[in-house]
Amino acid sequence: MPAMKPTRSRWALAAAALATAASGCGKRSDDAANTASGKPVAGGAAATVTAAAASDAPRRGGHIVLPSNEPRDLNPALTTRFDRITPVVFEGLVGVDAAMKLTPRLAESWEQTDGGKTLTFHLRKGVKWHDGEPFTAADVIFTHKVIRDSKRETVWRAHMDRIDTIEAPDPHTVVVHYRKPYGPALSSWTVGIIAEHAYGGDVAKASDPNGPHGVGTGPFRFARWESGQRILVEANDDYWAGRPNIDSIEFLLNPRATDQLGLLKAGKLDFAEITDINEWVREVNQPEFRDKFEVATEVESRFRLIAWNGLRKPFDDPRVRVALTHALDRQRVIEDVLLGQAQPLSGPFFPTMYGADPRIAPYPFDLSTAVTMLDEAGLRAKDGKRFKIELIVRASERTPTMDEMLAIFRHDLASIGVDLDIAYLDSRTFFDRILLLEFDAALFGWLPSIPDPDPYELLHSSQITGGPNFAGFSDPRVDELLDKARSTADRSERKALYHEVHRLVHEQTPYTMLYAPYGHYAWNRRVRGLNPRDIGATPRFPGVARWWVAR
Numbered sequence: 001m002p003a004m005k006p007t008r009s010r011w012a013l014a015a016a017a018l019a020t021a022a023s024g025c026g027k028r029s030d031d032a033a034n035t036a037s038g039k040p041v042a043g044g045a046a047a048t049v050t051a052a053a054a055s056d057a058p059r060r061g062g063h064i065v066l067p068s069n070e071p072r073d074l075n076p077a078l079t080t081r082f083d084r085i086t087p088v089v090f091e092g093l094v095g096v097d098a099a100m101k102l103t104p105r106l107a108e109s110w111e112q113t114d115g116g117k118t119l120t121f122h123l124r125k126g127v128k129w130h131d132g133e134p135f136t137a138a139d140v141i142f143t144h145k146v147i148r149d150s151k152r153e154t155v156w157r158a159h160m161d162r163i164d165t166i167e168a169p170d171p172h173t174v175v176v177h178y179r180k181p182y183g184p185a186l187s188s189w190t191v192g193i194i195a196e197h198a199y200g201g202d203v204a205k206a207s208d209p210n211g212p213h214g215v216g217t218g219p220f221r222f223a224r225w226e227s228g229q230r231i232l233v234e235a236n237d238d239y240w241a242g243r244p245n246i247d248s249i250e251f252l253l254n255p256r257a258t259d260q261l262g263l264l265k266a267g268k269l270d271f272a273e274i275t276d277i278n279e280w281v282r283e284v285n286q287p288e289f290r291d292k293f294e295v296a297t298e299v300e301s302r303f304r305l306i307a308w309n310g311l312r313k314p315f316d317d318p319r320v321r322v323a324l325t326h327a328l329d330r331q332r333v334i335e336d337v338l339l340g341q342a343q344p345l346s347g348p349f350f351p352t353m354y355g356a357d358p359r360i361a362p363y364p365f366d367l368s369t370a371v372t373m374l375d376e377a378g379l380r381a382k383d384g385k386r387f388k389i390e391l392i393v394r395a396s397e398r399t400p401t402m403d404e405m406l407a408i409f410r411h412d413l414a415s416i417g418v419d420l421d422i423a424y425l426d427s428r429t430f431f432d433r434i435l436l437l438e439f440d441a442a443l444f445g446w447l448p449s450i451p452d453p454d455p456y457e458l459l460h461s462s463q464i465t466g467g468p469n470f471a472g473f474s475d476p477r478v479d480e481l482l483d484k485a486r487s488t489a490d491r492s493e494r495k496a497l498y499h500e501v502h503r504l505v506h507e508q509t510p511y512t513m514l515y516a517p518y519g520h521y522a523w524n525r526r527v528r529g530l531n532p533r534d535i536g537a538t539p540r541f542p543g544v545a546r547w548w549v550a551r
Contacts (some may be wrong), residue, residue, distance in 0.1 A: 038520065056528060062549025063248045064270040064527055066535065067260055068231070069448045070253040074214030074222060075206060076192025077146045078154045082447075085231050085251050087539040089130075090192030090216040093121050093140065093174075095541035096451050098533070100352065102186055103541055106193055106217065107174075108137065116489045117183030123172040123191070127240045130196045130221040135166030142196035142206075148208040149310060155449045158457075159188035183494055184452040190538075192216065219545035220246045244527075245548035264293065272532070275340050280520045290402055296532050301352045302447045303345055303516040306391070310510055311437055311472035314379055314387060321509040322363065322374035324389075327412050329365040334515050337404045342515035347502040348446070348455045349515045350536045354491070355453035357499040360506050362513065370416050386417035391441045392433060395424040421471040434470050442470055443514075451538045453498065456482050459505060471510035478504050526550045 068084035076090045104110075107121040127135040147160045162185075164177045178185060198215040199206040214222045219241070220233035231251045235244045254262060260272035261279060274280045281290050308315040308324070315321060334342045346363075351354035379386050393402070410420040425433065434442045446458065456463070460482050463469035477502055485497040505511075512525035521532040528550055534543035 002547055011545045036460055047551060051259060052534070053486070054213070056548075056550045058245050058529065058548040059551070060245050060247070060547070060548070062246050063250065064246060064524075064547075064549060065250045065252055065268065066271050067255045067263075067269055067273065069249040070228065070231075073209040073211065074216075075146075075211075076411050077143050077156060077194050078150055078152045078207065079192075080153050080518055082537050084535050085220070086192060086214070087535070088233060088249070089214045089218045089222055090194070091218050092325060093191040094122075094186060094189050094190055096190065096538050097533070098540050100451060100538070100540075102190075102451070105541060109191070111185070112489060114177075116183075116185070116487075117178045119176040119178070119185055119189075121174040123174065123177070125172055127217055128238050129198070129217055130215050130304050131195075131198070132194065132238075133197055135193075135217055136171040137174045139168055139193050139196050140169070140174045141168055142199075142201060142217045143191065143193045146194065146203050146206045147191070148198070149223035152207050156191045159184065159191075159450060160364060177375075181489065183486045183489055184450055184454055187450040187452040190450060192218075200550040218434040219542075220249060223248070227530075238420065239545070241542060241545065244545040246544070249544070260317050261522070262469060264524070265289075267524075270527050271491060271535075272521065273530075274520040274522060277341050277520075278437050280341075281339060283522075289522075292525060294525055294530070295520070295522045297341075297521040298518045298521065298536075299343070299352045300517050301451075301536075301538065302445055303348070303350065304443070304445045305348065305515065306445070306512040307434075307442045307470040308510060308512070309437055309439055309470075309472055310474075311439065312440060314377065315381040315440065318508040319373045319377040320379065321512070322507075323370040323416075324413070324418070325363045325376070325509050325512040326366045326373070327370040327416050327418070328512060328514075329410050329412050330362070330512075331365060333405045333408055337401055337408070338515065338517070341520070342517045345516050346513060347505055348351070348458050349453055349498065349502065350448060353448075353451070353504070354459040355455070360502055363509075365412075365414055367412070374416065381417040384417050385419070388419040388420045388421060388439045389413070391443060391444045392423045392425055392430060394425060394427055394430045397443075398424055400480045436465065437464075437472050439471070444470070447537055454482075454486065455498075455501065456486060459501065473505075473510035475504060475508065 045138055066084055069081055071081065071086055072531055073081040074086060074089060076086045078088060091105045093105060094102050095105040097103040106124055106127060108124045109122045110120060112119050123137060129135055144160055144163065147154055147156045162182045164179045164180055166174065166176045170176055183415055194206065195215045199214050205211050214223065219239045221236045223234045224232040230253055232248060234248045235246065237243050252269060255269070257273060257275040260269060261274050261283065263269040264272035284295050308321045310316050330344060333366055334340065334344060343351060344362045345351065346360045347356055374386060385406050406422055413420045433439050434444070457468045459473055460469060461474040461479050464472050464474065481497045481501045485494045488494060519532065527547060529547045531540065534540045
């Protein structure tokens with residue numbers, strides 16, 4: 001089976017384990033004790049300004065510096081890696097608001113008909129590309145064509161390949177026909193639309209990383225790119241939603257997560273992701289730091305987990321997988337290693353989205369139960385030993401935090417006669433082995449590719465060969481439920497279906513859910529109206545366009 005290269009948008013790398021911006025119940029507080037405790041408070045307080053900021057009305061002008069991964073090119077249709085530049089240059093037909101609800105962007109309205117198989121978008125009139133050309137339905141058709149026909153990888157193809165036909169009856173209407181109803185259909189149109197004229201309607205030209213730089217419709221227009229150093233964007237004076245307040249944004253490319261706090265304090269960044277938990281707790285309690293910087297703790301739309309290879313003995317037995325889950329003291333890791341900066345999970349559902357059944361609690365740490373279940377599975381200890389597990393982890397994810405967590409797990413498992421060997425692998429080897437299911441257990445992180453709770457990729461049997469069902473999990477009933485959930489747009493119906501999926505998956509435990517991390521952020525107080533969710537993996541609208549710089 002040929003190996004497939006996983007996309008950055010699906011992997012939560014441990015180097016950014018507590019940093020990738022997402023959303024949910026957010027928190028920002030000037031109460032240092034609360035912030036240091038890392039317990040997010042519901043209500044999205046990060047969206048409100050402080051008393052100091054409230055005295056300043058939004059104003060135009062100013063320049064800020066933000067960190068970002070360097071994109072391969074500025075083409076949102078062919079993205080495989082999260083960056084902060086693309087979402088401010090390009091827009092989708094729909095966006096996500098501060099409450100994580102879908103909201104109109106380039107489409108001002110839409111309707112679903114034919115039992116959910118047809119999605120009709122009514123496009124916003126008067127929108128211009130950054131080069132002055134009008135935005136039309138032809139650009140939407142071309143974007144779909146590029147996603148479908150390009151030889152480059154893109155996270156969007158998995159969502160667009162369910163489309164049967166797409167047509168534009170007039171310049172401001174797009175009609176999308178799906179082969180069958182597709183629950184996440186609307187969410188998939190958060191993909192940034194690209195300009196057909198910029199590429200001469202040529203898919204190959206749009207697929208060329210050295211092709212034209214980004215011509216978008218977003219609040220900022222591309223200005224300059226110094227490879228490996230910085231990208232500069234400038235305010236779009238003709239933005240359909242009104243000119244952004246900030247004149248320009250410089251994106252500092254690829255700063256190491258561990259360096260961002262120092263760059264923030266030195267005035268070289270205006271916003272930072274803080275990944276060292278001890279550093280976070282220490283810094284936010286310092287008055288001199290809080291005098292200069294705002295801070296936020298955010299619940300993240302991602303989680304970390306261990307996949308047990310269900311195609312390999314003894315992990316093909318659900319009793320073994322549940323026993324091993326009982327034997328891992330995940331709550332101790334959350335409290336002692338992560339200093340409370342994460343929350344436990346009982347199933348593969350993001351804490352910021354619906355889907356999980358709140359009545360299902362995580363399996364508790366219980367060595368006695370683990371021993372009993374392993375004995376019942378025929379894996380009795382001989383001279384104190386049962387079997388050995390090789391856990392594969394990406395070498396680039398190795399941090400003191402990771403080492404502490406795995407040392408706890410190794411000790412826990414040794415207590416019941418299971419030897420845990422950790423294999424830190426280079427990225428290519430790790431990806432090859434996990435996709436080919438050549439492992440006992442694998443530790444990784446998971447992000448949503450679209451703002452939708454669907455766990456299809458992790459759980460559906462069709463995703464075992466070449467897909468991200470890394471546990472090799474197969475259950476006909478779970479497949480049926482996942483297919484049904486994808487075939488309806490009714491949220492209450494999907495929620496009920498996912499609750500049953502959650503119950504079945506919890507009983508069989510193809511994955512041990514470790515935790516959902518909190519993200520930690522700090523930014524210069526001169527930047528007002530900022531919410532970390534505005535520039536996260538699922539950027540909020542209007543987001544950055546409504547930030548401003550205080551005098």
